[in-house]
Amino acid sequence: MKTTDLKALILYPPLLALLLAIILFFVGGIVRPGFANLNQAINIVRLAAFLGIIAAGQTLVIISGGEGIDLSVGAVVTLGAIIVFRIVDGDNSMVLPALGACLAAGAAIGLLNGLGVTAIGIPPLVMTLGMAGVVQGIILVVTQGELIGGPAPIMSTLISRPLVWEIPGVVIIWLLVGLIMWAVLERTTYGKQLFAVGVNRTTARLSGVRTPLIVLATFTLSGMLAALGGFMVLGFTGSVFLNLGDRYLFPSIAAVVVGGTVLAGGAGSYWGTMSGALVLTLITSLLTALQLPESYRLMVLGVILLVLLSVYGRQRGLRQ
Amino acid sequence: MNTTFQKITLRHPYLFALGLLVIALGVNFYLQPNLFEQRVLSGNLRIFLPLMILTAGQAIVIMGGGLDLSVGTMVSMVNAILVTWITRESTGAEIATAIAVGASAGMLAGLFNGLCVSYLRLQPIVTTYATSFIYAGVALWILPRPGGLMPSELTKFYRSNPAGIPLMIWVAALLILLWVGLRGTRYGRYMFAVGGQAEAAYATGVPVSLMRLSTYVIAGLMAAFAALALTLSTGTGDPRIGDAMTLPSIVAVVLGGTRLSGGQGGIAGSLIGVVILGTIRNIISFADVPTWWQTFVDASIIIVALAAPGLIRLIRRRQTQL
Numbered sequence: 023m024k025t026t027d028l029k030a031l032i033l034y035p036p037l038l039a040l041l042l043a044i045i046l047f048f049v050g051g052i053v054r055p056g057f058a059n060l061n062q063a064i065n066i067v068r069l070a071a072f073l074g075i076i077a078a079g080q081t082l083v084i085i086s087g088g089e090g091i092d093l094s095v096g097a098v099v100t101l102g103a104i105i106v107f108r109i110v111d112g113d114n115s116m117v118l119p120a121l122g123a124c125l126a127a128g129a130a131i132g133l134l135n136g137l138g139v140t141a142i143g144i145p146p147l148v149m150t151l152g153m154a155g156v157v158q159g160i161i162l163v164v165t166q167g168e169l170i171g172g173p174a175p176i177m178s179t180l181i182s183r184p185l186v187w188e189i190p191g192v193v194i195i196w197l198l199v200g201l202i203m204w205a206v207l208e209r210t211t212y213g214k215q216l217f218a219v220g221v222n223r224t225t226a227r228l229s230g231v232r233t234p235l236i237v238l239a240t241f242t243l244s245g246m247l248a249a250l251g252g253f254m255v256l257g258f259t260g261s262v263f264l265n266l267g268d269r270y271l272f273p274s275i276a277a278v279v280v281g282g283t284v285l286a287g288g289a290g291s292y293w294g295t296m297s298g299a300l301v302l303t304l305i306t307s308l309l310t311a312l313q314l315p316e317s318y319r320l321m322v323l324g325v326i327l328l329v330l331l332s333v334y335g336r337q338r339g340l341r342q
Numbered sequence: 343m344n345t346t347f348q349k350i351t352l353r354h355p356y357l358f359a360l361g362l363l364v365i366a367l368g369v370n371f372y373l374q375p376n377l378f379e380q381r382v383l384s385g386n387l388r389i390f391l392p393l394m395i396l397t398a399g400q401a402i403v404i405m406g407g408g409l410d411l412s413v414g415t416m417v418s419m420v421n422a423i424l425v426t427w428i429t430r431e432s433t434g435a436e437i438a439t440a441i442a443v444g445a446s447a448g449m450l451a452g453l454f455n456g457l458c459v460s461y462l463r464l465q466p467i468v469t470t471y472a473t474s475f476i477y478a479g480v481a482l483w484i485l486p487r488p489g490g491l492m493p494s495e496l497t498k499f500y501r502s503n504p505a506g507i508p509l510m511i512w513v514a515a516l517l518i519l520l521w522v523g524l525r526g527t528r529y530g531r532y533m534f535a536v537g538g539q540a541e542a543a544y545a546t547g548v549p550v551s552l553m554r555l556s557t558y559v560i561a562g563l564m565a566a567f568a569a570l571a572l573t574l575s576t577g578t579g580d581p582r583i584g585d586a587m588t589l590p591s592i593v594a595v596v597l598g599g600t601r602l603s604g605g606q607g608g609i610a611g612s613l614i615g616v617v618i619l620g621t622i623r624n625i626i627s628f629a630d631v632p633t634w635w636q637t638f639v640d641a642s643i644i645i646v647a648l649a650a651p652g653l654i655r656l657i658r659r660r661q662t663q664l
Contacts, residue, residue, distance in 0.1 A: 089602065089603070091467070138645070138649060141656070142649045142652035142653060142656065143652040143655070143656075144648050144649055144652055145596070145601075145602040145603070147409075147592070147602060148592065148593060148596045148602065148648055149645075149648070151589055151592070151593065152593070152641060152644050152645040152648055153641075153645070154641075155637065155640065155641030155644065155645075156638060156641040156642055156645060158637055158638075158641070159635070159636075159637035159638025159639070159640070159641050159642070160638060162634050162635075162636075162637050162638065163634050163635055163638050166634045167634065272471055275467070275468065275471070276468060276471070276472075279465070279468050285465045285467065285468065286465075315483075316479075316482055317479045317480070317481075317482035317483035317486070318479065318483070319479070320475045320476070320478050320479030320482065321475065321476050321479030321480065321483070322479075323475045323479075324472050324473055324474070324475030324476035324477075324478075324479060325472075325476060327468075327471070327472035327475065328458065328464075328469065328472040328473065328476075331464060331465070331468045331469060331472055332458075332462055332464055
């Protein structure tokens with residue numbers, strides 16, 4: 023292998039983030055003896071899987087460019103979990119219909135986001151922010167504060183318990199999502215057009231891409247994937263509360279950026295987001311394991327995030 | 343083409359917001375007939391003031407082509423500083439020092455954001471999201487749990503009506519006056535240039551990085567003043583008091599007719615945006631909307647308000663095509 027190839031491979035963002043995750047894991051073992059063992063590793067990958075699945079849609083939206091960002095994923099995760107919680111109500115046979123309803127609700131919200139952005143021209147940031155408020159409102163109207171229902175036993179078996187060897191089901195599902203995302207981004211017309219739209223909307227339109235349709239589809243997929251994330255999170259926690267998904271919102275964006283996807287759009291990968299989710303989950307687990315007071319934990323997290331983002335988040339210089 | 347229509351809306355970005363405000367106030371007045379009595383009015387305005395000051399800073403950053411997600415935690419941080427520094431027994435000099443320290447802390451935080459964004463060239467959204475953790479941590483470190491009490495003279499001053507006009511009107515007028523003065527200066531023109539087309543501004547000799555840096559410092563200072571207003575309004579401290587103010591400050595700027603992409607907009611519209619948000623809340627509580635429906639109605643009205651300019655554009659385009 024030529025040195026330039028090697029250099030390019032090492033600087034390949036997803037790989038770099040993955041390396042960082044592995045280093046962090048062993049640093050954790052040194053700083054906190056007992057941190058770096060197999061159980062802990064599995065636990066961290068399992069926690070990262072939830073963030074990773076939720077960040078899948080965020081990856082698509084950010085690649086689509088045009089200041090694309092989805093601030094409604096947190097609320098949609100909560101909504102998805104609550105829908106499943108209520109429909110399933112402890113009954114294994116209701117899991118599939120509930121999953122369908124949950125995905126449909128997520129898709130509908132994503133579609134509305136997409137319509138607001140493409141047809142009316144509201145900036146994605148405020149459109150999805152407003153939508154997050156509406157979804158929160160819908161949750162309050164529907165539940166009236168009373169959360170009735172329950173997860174089905176099969177959900178925790180398939181999602182959070184060890185499924186094959188010691189690997190929890192959600193990790194396998196995450197790998198499947200990763201494969202599907204890779205295929206969608208690299209092997210389908212939609213994927214090619216998505217990158218084209220992200221690089222430059224005008225040139226994409228002039229070369230025959232139906233730009234609004236691609237953006238619409240992207241926001242719809244983002245809503246669906248966030249709702250799927252809600253389903254998964256419910257399988258893990260077994261209970262719901264009114265701001266269940268909020269803590270995934272900004273980490274989903276950070277995971278995408280740490281994984282080397284450019285916030286300006288047009289370049290990136292889901293492998294990167296997966297590595298980014300691992301890195302972020304490791305950092306939060308490590309900080310928790312160190313048992314620092316919350317004030318220090320927040321400050322350290324902020325500094326680490328800043329350092330991580332400065333690796334890939336840098337923008338072009340004006341002279342270039 | 344609708345050149346005159348476009349020209350007017352471009353030159354006066356707050357006009358649409360003003361229309362919305364008139365409608366919102368009309369509905370509010372219908373539901374709450376004593377709205378314009380001085381006691382009720384100044385009570386309302388006192389609640390709006392902290393967010394107004396914060397939004398003015400956010401608007402400057404956005405017009406300069408950036409975004410600041412850390413302003414809310416800066417408010418928390420300065421609030422923590424103020425309540426730990428000022429006690430009931432504080433003398434005037436001590437209070438002045440505390441305010442100066444708070445203002446410096448806000449400007450330092452803004453300076454740090456600005457250095458990261460303009461000189462390290464980090465992306466604004468993720469950078470200020472990351473720094474917001476640092477400021478939230480500092481707030482918790484200074485003030486681990488809610489508490490503290492402001493001297494009653496200070497809280498009384500906040501409720502006062504100098505020359506018969508609520509304090510908040512004075513502050514809002516001052517902000518708009520400062521803005522009108524600033525807009526015409528070289529600084530104002532540079533700021534719009536940087537926000538609109540950074541490369542072109544750089545090519546014509548505008549100090550782009552310095553301009554960007556300065557917008558974040560202004561936002562930090564405004565966050566400190568917002569914290570002062572909030573501290574005087576509540577009379578006490580809470581290390582998370584400002585965290586939830588960040589996102590409303592962005593919504594208010596956009597409602598006020600300033601584009602998120604930068605290079606255009608104004609302070610007057612942004613302040614109107616804050617009053618619109620507050621008036622919507624008022625309307626909901628006076629219209630007897632059932633408690634569980636309030637968030638939904640609030641958010642839906644905001645989305646409709648955000649969508650309205652785009653809808654008008656859409657309809658006008660269709661008319662010209664016919």
